[in-house]
Amino acid sequence: MPITLEEIAKLSGVSRSTVSRVVNGHKRVREETRKKVQSVIDELNFQPNIAARSLAAGKTGIMGLVIPAGVSALFSDPYFPQLIQGISSACNKRDYSMMLWVDEPNYRLRTIRQLLYSGLLDGVIISSMLMDDPIIKSLYERHMPFVLIGRHTELNVNYIDVNNQAAANKATSFLIDCGYSRIATITGPINMIAGYDRYQGYCTALDQHGLALNDSLIAEGDFTEVGGYNTMKQLIPHNPDSVFIANDTMAMGALRALHEAGLRVPDDIGVIGFDDSPIASLTTPPLTTMRQSPYDMGFKAVNTLIEIINNQGRSPQQIVLESELVIRESCQRKEFAKEAI
Amino acid sequence: MPITLEEIAKLSGVSRSTVSRVVNGHKRVREETRKKVQSVIDELNFQPNIAARSLAAGKTGIMGLVIPAGVSALFSDPYFPQLIQGISSACNKRDYSMMLWVDEPNYRLRTIRQLLYSGLLDGVIISSMLMDDPIIKSLYERHMPFVLIGRHTELNVNYIDVNNQAAANKATSFLIDCGYSRIATITGPINMIAGYDRYQGYCTALDQHGLALNDSLIAEGDFTEVGGYNTMKQLIPHNPDSVFIANDTMAMGALRALHEAGLRVPDDIGVIGFDDSPIASLTTPPLTTMRQSPYDMGFKAVNTLIEIINNQGRSPQQIVLESELVIRESCQRKEFAKEAI
DNA sequence: TTTCATTGTGGGAGCGCTCTCATACATTCT
DNA sequence: AGAATGTATGAGAGCGCTCCCACAATGAAA
Incomplete structure (x- = not known):
């Protein structure tokens, strides 16, 4: 049987209103009263009923x-x-709770309804x-x-993203600096913004260095290990001397494919990934990659969202995080090692 | 501005009560009335306010x-x-929603309070x-x-678990059947029930086959890749001819350590993992392992929990899932291949 | 015809909280 | 001293829903 405000009030000899003030940290309460009430609250482990609070x-x-x-x-990445860890951590810090929906297509309508109309969510x-x-449009x-993880092209909305284009450009340019010139790419799904942007960055880097795009060196992956493996196998016959891969998980698969094909990394072919996921330093050879932090994105997303909730009039804000090149061994050919640094 | 029961009532010319009956699928409503009301609900995309419903x-x-x-x-496993996917999927199916807490020690008190006293959760x-x-004791x-994923030793509570001891026994016995005899193990954390049980299964298997336990062949890991790597390095000097590893993620690390040490798998040393995680078939060589399905556990946990919620008097029920041996190449020495099958 | 279930519908209380307003009291200024 | 201000507290309404009870309408049984 849960405890109510009213009971706390009775036990501490004040009114419901005063207890409410104490719970919510209002100023207009005498210090003495506050202490008395607080002690009763602590003793009984009182927690206000969220449903009632929400309703009122x-x-x-x-x-x-x-x-x-x-x-x-x-599953594998x-x-x-x-991301969840970052969001959860920020929620704890800001005294929010989190509900999670894994958006299954079959239950999309249900999800949208609950998000929008149940009144349960502040954001x-x-x-x-x-x-x-379509969920984004509905929310809008x-x-x-709401805030998006990953930018949105059409709507002027709040989002947090890494600078995927610049980062992909940097990664690709690094391959060029390492002395590679026949540079392939395994992209993410092109209908996902991160997949699209990283592909664009690859294109601009080649362009800026006067290298031509070569369709046979470009293949679309799906961000999974197996996808990376299959896509790499598809690319090998076209003799790339290096490859920019849109995430580390696919890079793992690609390394597996290269290993099976008897190609040595980085001497026969250079490989650069994206994410700096925990496995990046554990591959053979250790993977050079662009670091991003999903934890930070999650954390910042929560703080941004809370700002939005507290100030609904605010104009949308876009946060773009920088990504850092983490150099390991997967694209450092011996003869170029010095120049590249 | 969300829509209320009252507005639906007005628009369909009935009372609040009747609308409520329609929403909740009560019997005592004339078919004609039900249709009329339902059409208004659908048209306006009405979703009852969860807070109000919960309060009432x-x-x-x-x-x-x-x-x-x-x-x-x-992070890496x-x-x-x-597990989350399984739970989420079952929640969708059963028309429940899910709140997620990542239990950070700093915020443990907050978490417990919210779980127990906020009135937000049915289970x-x-x-x-x-x-x-201590969370478990509080809930109890x-x-x-509530239902536990993983068994509990002291309290008679609802849980879902895999038969870890039997599965570990089977895995270890399989190594023996493959002709190995100096069998090491990398355990999980022994203060986690899964870590403990898998270690016990290893012990009983050796015992049943008349092999002595050898402390220098037993080392505690932490379920991470790096942990597996380091623990394997620690084990190598004691010359095991095979190793049972309490999860696949650690097995990946162990394979890395063995590779660096120049030991060939399975000829110099046999390796068997646990989980059949997606990476198990992708290692070199592909990993023999015990299959369990966190997805199924999550799914079943939801169904069990709903039963408990609907029938609080029910006596606790324990569900133990079987685990299946998945044979790949990491512990099949050429000369024993036939017998082992 | 009268009686009694049965079915469909409406009205009202109340879940536990917040928030506005009224009130009691203390303090300062003229 | 009286008026004006400020501070601490209480009372009451109401958030949107469910659930119980009252009651009307219908049909079956006596």
């Missing part, structure tokens, strides 16, 4: 997180666990959806406070 | 999921993503905590409906 105040202290189920990378964080995801139209 | 009915349709943050394996699923986790004492 129109706020719940709960935010939603939506991650896609379609992405099979969800540490991206989402780290929503949406992660890495397809570019034209209903004026539900 | 004492049920929320929300369950909590608590996973530990301490386990750094959270697909176990939790799969809780707790995953893979330490054996003596407060009679909060």
Whole structure:
């Protein structure tokens, strides 16, 4: 049987209103009274009923997180666990709670309804959806406070992203600096913004260095290990001397394919990944990659969302994080090692 | 501005009560009335306010999921993503929603309070905590409906687990059947029930086959890749001819250590893992392992929890799933291949 | 016809909280 | 001293829903 405000009030000899003030840290309470009430609260482990509070105040202290189920990378890539960890950590710090929806296509309508109309959520964080995801449009139209993980092309909305184009450009340029010139790429799904942007960065880097795009050296992957493996096998016959791969998980698969094909990394072929996921330093050879931090993105997304909730009039804000090149051994040919640094 | 029952009532020319009946699928409504009301509901996309419903009915349709943050394996192991996916999928199917807490020690008190006293949750699923986790005791004492992922030794509570001891026994016995005899093990953390049970299974298998336990061949890991790598390095000087490793992620690390040491798998040393995680078939050589399905565990946990919620008097029920041996190449020495099958 | 279930519908209380407003009291200024 | 200000507290309404009870309408049984 849960305890109510009223009971705390009775036990500490004040009114319900005063207890409410103490719980919510209002100023207009005498220090003496506050202490008395607080001690009763602590003793009984009182926690206000969220439903009642929510009903009365129109706020719940709960935010939603939506991650896609379609992405099979969800299983094998540490991206989402780290993102969730960052969000969860920030929620704890800011005294929010989190509801999680794994967006299965079959239950999409249910998800949207709950996000928008149940009144349970103060705001929503949406992660890495397809570019034209209808959920985003729904949230936008209903004026539900939300922030995207990953930028959005059409709508002027709040988002947090890494500078994928610049980072991919840097990665590709690094391969060129290392002395490679027949540079392939394994992209992510092109209908995901991160996949698209990293591909664009690859293109601009080649262009800036006067290298021509070569369709036979470009192949679309799906962010999974097996995808990386298969796509690499497809690329090998076209004799790339290096390859920029849009995430580390696919890079693992690509390394496996190269190993099987008897190609030595980095001497026969240079490899650079993206993410600096925990496995990047553990591959053979250790993987050079662009570092991003899903944990930080999650953490910042929460703080941004809370700002939005508290100031609904605010104009949308875009946060773009920088990505850092982490040099290991997968694209450092002996003869170029010095110049590249 | 969300829509209320009252507005639906007005628009369809009936009372609030009748609309409520329609929404909740009560019988005592004339078919004609039901249709009329339903059409208004559909048209306006009406979704009942969960807070109000919860306050009035004492049920929320929300369950909590608590996973530990301490386990750094959270980042690199697909176990939790799969578990979450299973839970989420079952929640969708059963029309429940899920709140997620990553249990950070700093915020433990907050977490417990919210789980128990906020009135938000109909029940809780707790995953893979330490054996003596205080959260479990709190839930138990407060009679909060909950189910554990992983068995509990002291309390008679609802749980779902794999038969870790039997599975570890089978794995170890398989190494013996393959002709190995100097069998090492890398255990999980012994203060986690899964770590403990898999270690026990290893011991009983040796015992049943008349092999002596050898302390220098037993080392405790932490379920991470790096942990597996370091622990394997520690074991190599004692010349095991095979090793049972308590999860696949550590097995990956161990394979890396063996590769660096110039030992060939399976000819110099046999390796068997646990989980059949997605990477198991992708290692070199592909990993023989015991298959378990965190997805299924999550899915079943939800169904069990809902039963408990609907029938609080029910006596606790323990579900133990079987684990299946998946034979690949990491412990099949050429000369024994035939006999082992 | 009268009686009694049975079915469909509406009205009202109340879940536990927040928030506005009223009130009691203390303090300062003229 | 009286008025004006400020501070601490209480009372009451109401958030949107469910659930119980009342009651009307229908049909079956006596």
